[in-house]
Amino acid sequence: MSLDIMTPRLTASPFTRANPLSKLAAVAMVTVVVMLSVDWVSAGVVLAAELLLMPVLGISAWALFKRGWPLVVAALVGAYGTALLAEKTGAVVFEAGPLLFTEDSINSGVAIGLRSLAVALPGIFLLLTTDPTDLADALAQKLKLPHRFVLGALAGLRLVGLLVDEWRTLGLARRARGVGAENKPLAKLAAFLGQAFGLIVQAIRRATRLAVAMEARGFGGAQRTWARESTFSRVDIWVFLGGALVSAAAVTAAVSAGTWNFIFG
Amino acid sequence: MATIQSTTAERGHPAAVTAEGYGWRHAGRKDPALSDVSFRIEPGERVLLLGASGAGKSTLLHAIAGVLGDDGEGDEAGSLAVDGMHPVQSRGRTGLVLQDPESQVVMARVGDEVAFGAENMALPRDEIWSRVRESLGDVGLEVPLDHATTALSGGQKQRLALASVLAMRPGVLLLDEPTANLDPDGVLEVRDAVVGVLERTGATLIVVEHRVAVWADVVDRVIVLAASGGVLADGPPADVLNAAGTRERLIEAGVWVPGYTPRLRTSLPTGGGNGSDGGHGTPGTDLLRAADLSVARTRRAGPVVNKVSLELAAGEALSITGPNGAGKSTLALTLAGLLTPAGGKLEAAPELRRGAAGTVHKWKSAELVTRIGTVFQEPEHQFLTHRVIDELEFGPRRVARLPEDEVRRRVDAIAERLRLTKLLQANPFTLSGGEKRRLSVATMLATSPDILVLDEPTFGQDANTWAEMVSLLGGLIADGHAVVSVTHDGDFTAALGGNVLRVADGTAQLQAPATSGRAA
Numbered sequence: 001m002s003l004d005i006m007t008p009r010l011t012a013s014p015f016t017r018a019n020p021l022s023k024l025a026a027v028a029m030v031t032v033v034v035m036l037s038v039d040w041v042s043a044g045v046v047l048a049a050e051l052l053l054m055p056v057l058g059i060s061a062w063a064l065f066k067r068g069w070p071l072v073v074a075a076l077v078g079a080y081g082t083a084l085l086a087e088k089t090g091a092v093v094f095e096a097g098p099l100l101f102t103e104d105s106i107n108s109g110v111a112i113g114l115r116s117l118a119v120a121l122p123g124i125f126l127l128l129t130t131d132p133t134d135l136a137d138a139l140a141q142k143l144k145l146p147h148r149f150v151l152g153a154l155a156g157l158r159l160v161g162l163l164v165d166e167w168r169t170l171g172l173a174r175r176a177r178g179v180g181a182e183n184k185p186l187a188k189l190a191a192f193l194g195q196a197f198g199l200i201v202q203a204i205r206r207a208t209r210l211a212v213a214m215e216a217r218g219f220g221g222a223q224r225t226w227a228r229e230s231t232f233s234r235v236d237i238w239v240f241l242g243g244a245l246v247s248a249a250a251v252t253a254a255v256s257a258g259t260w261n262f263i264f265g
Numbered sequence: 266m267a268t269i270q271s272t273t274a275e276r277g278h279p280a281a282v283t284a285e286g287y288g289w290r291h292a293g294r295k296d297p298a299l300s301d302v303s304f305r306i307e308p309g310e311r312v313l314l315l316g317a318s319g320a321g322k323s324t325l326l327h328a329i330a331g332v333l334g335d336d337g338e339g340d341e342a343g344s345l346a347v348d349g350m351h352p353v354q355s356r357g358r359t360g361l362v363l364q365d366p367e368s369q370v371v372m373a374r375v376g377d378e379v380a381f382g383a384e385n386m387a388l389p390r391d392e393i394w395s396r397v398r399e400s401l402g403d404v405g406l407e408v409p410l411d412h413a414t415t416a417l418s419g420g421q422k423q424r425l426a427l428a429s430v431l432a433m434r435p436g437v438l439l440l441d442e443p444t445a446n447l448d449p450d451g452v453l454e455v456r457d458a459v460v461g462v463l464e465r466t467g468a469t470l471i472v473v474e475h476r477v478a479v480w481a482d483v484v485d486r487v488i489v490l491a492a493s494g495g496v497l498a499d500g501p502p503a504d505v506l507n508a509a510g511t512r513e514r515l516i517e518a519g520v521w522v523p524g525y526t527p528r529l530r531t532s533l534p535t536g537g538g539n540g541s542d543g544g545h546g547t548p549g550t551d552l553l554r555a556a557d558l559s560v561a562r563t564r565r566a567g568p569v570v571n572k573v574s575l576e577l578a579a580g581e582a583l584s585i586t587g588p589n590g591a592g593k594s595t596l597a598l599t600l601a602g603l604l605t606p607a608g609g610k611l612e613a614a615p616e617l618r619r620g621a622a623g624t625v626h627k628w629k630s631a632e633l634v635t636r637i638g639t640v641f642q643e644p645e646h647q648f649l650t651h652r653v654i655d656e657l658e659f660g661p662r663r664v665a666r667l668p669e670d671e672v673r674r675r676v677d678a679i680a681e682r683l684r685l686t687k688l689l690q691a692n693p694f695t696l697s698g699g700e701k702r703r704l705s706v707a708t709m710l711a712t713s714p715d716i717l718v719l720d721e722p723t724f725g726q727d728a729n730t731w732a733e734m735v736s737l738l739g740g741l742i743a744d745g746h747a748v749v750s751v752t753h754d755g756d757f758t759a760a761l762g763g764n765v766l767r768v769a770d771g772t773a774q775l776q777a778p779a780t781s782g783r784a785a
Contacts, residue, residue: 006373007413133373155371161415162367168563172603173646176639177708178630178664194649201645201694206368213369215332216361217429218385227380227393 006132006158013058013129014235020126020135021142022236026243027122033247034118039261040107042254043114049246050121059128068124075116083109132157134230141230148220155210163203170198279308279469280358280436282329286343288494289324289333298324300342300494306486308436311463311470313480313502316490317518318697318727322473325490326439328352329471330361347437357386360430360468364442364725366422375401375417376410378425382433393432400428403465404458419589420451424458431462438462440472444479445725448589448753452479459483475727477506478523489515519727527732529739529760548580548745552617552715553600553625559608560592560599568607570596573773575766579616579715580745582738582763584752591768593751594642594720600749601639601718602626617715631664638709642720644701645694653696653704654680654689660712675711683707683737699730706737716747723754735760 010016015023034046054061083105090103132154140150174180179191214220254260288300299321306312316322327333328345331352347355360382363369372378379400383393397410404424408417417425423443430438440459444452456479463470463483474480487505491497498511505511506522515522554576559568569592577583577600585593598604599611602625611625613636621632628636641647650656657680661672680686683703688696693704702722709717722738723731738748738761752758758765765776 006415007411131373133377151371158370158373169641169643170646172598173639173641173643174649175630176601176603176634176641177647177649178634178660178712179649180630198646198648209363209365209368210371212327212332213361213363213426214371214381216330216356216359217371217382218357218433219371219381221385221387223387225384225387225390225393227377227384227390227397229390 006161008128008131010129010131013056015057015125015239016129017233018235018239019142019230019232020130020138021230022232022239023126023130026239027126029243029247030122030250031119033250034115036263037251037254037259037261038108038111038115038263039254039259040111040114041257041259042250043111043118045250045253046118046246047114047121049249050118050125053242057125057129059125063128064121064124067128068120071120071124072117075113075120078116079109079113081109082112133228137226137228137230141226142232147224151214151219155214156207159203159206159210162206163199166202167195167199170195170202174198277358277434277436277466277468279467280348280355281308282306282345282347282437282469282471283349284325284343284345287325287328287345288342289321289328289339290342291339292337297321297340297342297494299328299490302343302490302494302496304488304496304499306469306471308469309467310486311484312472313477313484313487314471314473314490315475315477315487315515315518315520316497317492317520318699320490320492320518322490323441326361326441326471326473329437330359330439331356332361357382357433358435359437359439360427360433360435361439362423362426362430362441362443364445366419366426366446369426370414370422373414374410375406375408375412375414375425378414379429379432382429386433396432396434397428400431403431403462404428405461418451419447420454423447423451423455427455427458427462431466434466435468437469437471440470440474442474442725443472444474444476449755451589452476456480456483475519476521478521481506481523492518516728519729521728525728526756527728527735529732530736548578550579550616551576551614552579552747553577554612554614555600555610556612557609558596558599558606558611560595560604561607562595562604564605564607569771570768570773571771572609573766575764575773575775577716577747577749579747580742581747582742582761583747583749584758584761584763584765585749585768585773586752586758586765587768592771593768596768596773597718597720597749597751598639599626601637601716602628602633603639631666634660634664634709634712634714636714637716637718638712638714640705640709640717640719640722642724644705647705647708648693651692652689653685653691653693656693656704656708657685657689657711660708665712675713679707679710683710699726699733702726702730702734703737706734710741714746716749717741718749720751721753722750723752723757731757 030046034043083101084099086105086108088100088102088105092100092102093106094101136150136154139145140147174195179194180188251260283305284302287302288297290297302325314322314325324333329347329352333339345352347358352359370378371381376397379397380393383396404427406421406424406428414425444455447455460483470484472480472484481502484502487500487502488496489498489505489511497514498505512522516525556574558573559571560573561568573596585597587593595604599606605626613625617636621628621636648656649659654676657676658672661667661675680689683706685704685707688700693701696704722734726734735757742748766773767776
């Protein structure tokens with residue numbers, strides 16, 4: 001787990017080599033456009049562009065599925081719920097007892113589902129193609145965020161991986177004590193909270209020790225240099241333009257199809 | 266890798282460390298952690314720092330490293346200086362390596378980890394990378410720079426920690442029990458790396474370690490801190506370790522003095538006789554049988570040890586040994602009914618099953634705790650309450666649901682036997698290391714399991730706690746408990762006797778029974 005997050009095995013696509021900041025910018029543009037309008041045309045264009053770009057970005061369908069399936073499920077649930085609860089205007093498509101779907105309610109449902117996916121995918125792309133260390137380097141060197149903050153967060157992220165193992169060990173250790181013997185929901189909740197508290201205690205211990213180790217190695221001074229240089233290259237121009245292009249195409253398509261539906265309008 | 270050879274001068278000169286009446290009191294504590302310490306350590310000296318638990322060894326090391334914190338976190342007395350400067354000003358001149366390999370790694374990759382300190386010193390990029398290669402060469406860690414730090418063994422991680430401080434070219438190396446968490450191979454690996462580094466850099470060394478034999482030949486001076494404050498002894502190893510006065514006091518303080526084996530309590534307590542912890546089988550009765558057992562931490566992770574066959578009987582000791590990461594703990598936790606076997610069979614004999622339905626890992630908690638108890642390596646993982654007495658009562662009352670007078674009787678007997686009676690109202694998290702360890706064993710014994718499984722019961726323990734554990738477990742075995750221990754500790758295995766199961770390369774082999782010569 002920790003190995004996965006901190007040193008991901010990245011494919012050798014140009015997108016992987018791009019600076020994390022340009023990727024962040026492209027993702028931000030696309031996300032903002034999708035968020036601005038609830039319609040299925042803009043969301044559909046973005047989603048189609050994302051899926052078509054996958055080979056160029058060096059993302060395999062399998063890797064995407066492994067990381068992204070909970071989001072697909074969430075999108076489907078969201079779509080279904082919206083279709084069920086949205087205003088029931090337009091022709092009735094399906095009715096069975098309390099279940100009623102109309103054309104418009106289904107349209108809203110599809111728009112919400114597509115939108116969720118269109119927003120979620122770029123995030124997964126970013127995760128699959130970005131090394132956290134590179135991201136930290138870029139944030140500190142290019143965006144000039146305070147290095148104490150950036151490196152602290154990076155070290156913290158590594159601890160999260162360790163805490164996943166710690167949680168498992170705690171669960172076994174507590175079962176050995178007989179925790180969870182009572183099968184009542186309240187007792188189960190108490191057991192869970194107890195285990196969470198145990199995890200917090202261990203997390204604080206580890207974090208304190210890590211902070212000492214970092215301080216002992218001179219961390220926290222005003223001046224600092226970087227062993228790894230965060231750079232921009234021509235790839236970054238393409239990544240940025242790609243994001244802008246997809247966003248523009250989505251807005252144009254939705255406006256000309258007459259479905260653009262500005263949420264603040 | 267080590268093509269860059271720089272001279273000692275280029276590598277930063279060895280530093281002197283002086284203390285004059287130095288003391289430190291943590292904020293909110295009544296007694297100082299350290300008081301009235303005076304010494305002068307010359308540049309290039311190699312010092313072993315000893316003392317009883319709580320004498321302030323780690324505090325002193327942290328103070329020299331300049332990481333004790335500021336005024337808000339405690340009060341300083343006297344003076345402490347590295348090359349005449351206050352330690353906080355001389356961070357980078359001191360290189361601190363801590364005990365736990367896990368919690369001092371900052372970065373995800375080996376090269377970046379070593380570069381971290383040099384980056385903080387604001388060195389130019391080319392200089393950083395040449396120091397990274399040199400430092401890794403110095404500690405003999407020959408892995409690619411982009412190797413994941415999580416993929417290293419314990420010994421490798423400690424050598425990485427050493428390389429990481431070397432990249433700052435410190436004048437003093439400060440090692441805080443750097444080998445306490447390692448298996449015997451890891452201990453030698455790290456010790457030899459340190460020796461190599463000292464020969465090349467000439468740096469001053471201050472090492473804290475209660476296993477004296479590891480460092481006795483490396484150091485040229487031993488400083489012993491007195492528990493009551495001040496310095497108890499200071500001189501060449503041969504003098505300090507052999508002088509009648511100091512040797513006695515070191516032994517008393519639980520230091521592993523070379524040539525001394527901790528004395529075990531010969532009159533082994535008999536819990537079974539007076540019924541203090543309930544009935545368990547007569548020695549020799551079969552309890553648990555594994556046939557072609559495969560074990561895995563999680564189903565997804567896949568089996569780590571295969572084809573384990575063994576039998577465990579009442580009154581028997583079984584030690585599971587082997588290198589770090591071989592799957593010893595996974596095997597022990599499976600035998601303990603906490604992990605689901607990945608394959609093969611694990612069967613409880615009728616004497617152990619006593620009506621519990623299904624296979625061992627499907628037993629309900631109440632059935633498990635009265636049959637098999639498991640003591641984890643980190644006692645804190647198993648603490649559930651805020652008072653020692655609540656910890657002891659938890660199993661008998663809340664899990665096994667014994668009548669109240671029986672709960673009282675058992676808790677009293679066990680508290681007495683494990684010398685916890687005076688601590689009953691204390692918070693478990695505030696106990697000393699040895700007390701925590703005793704409490705974690707006591708909580709398991711409270712529900713009177715037939716089998717006790719322990720993960721590294723003597724890891725990093727001082728000699729007193731060690732002797733206590735061995736005596737206690739010996740007593741349990743004599744009472745008819747079966748005791749399964751995961752351990753690297755050869756002295757422990759020999760003292761306890763019984764079978765040794767060696768786990769390595771995915772298989773497990775029973776070895777000749779350990780001789781119990783020292784237990785007598």
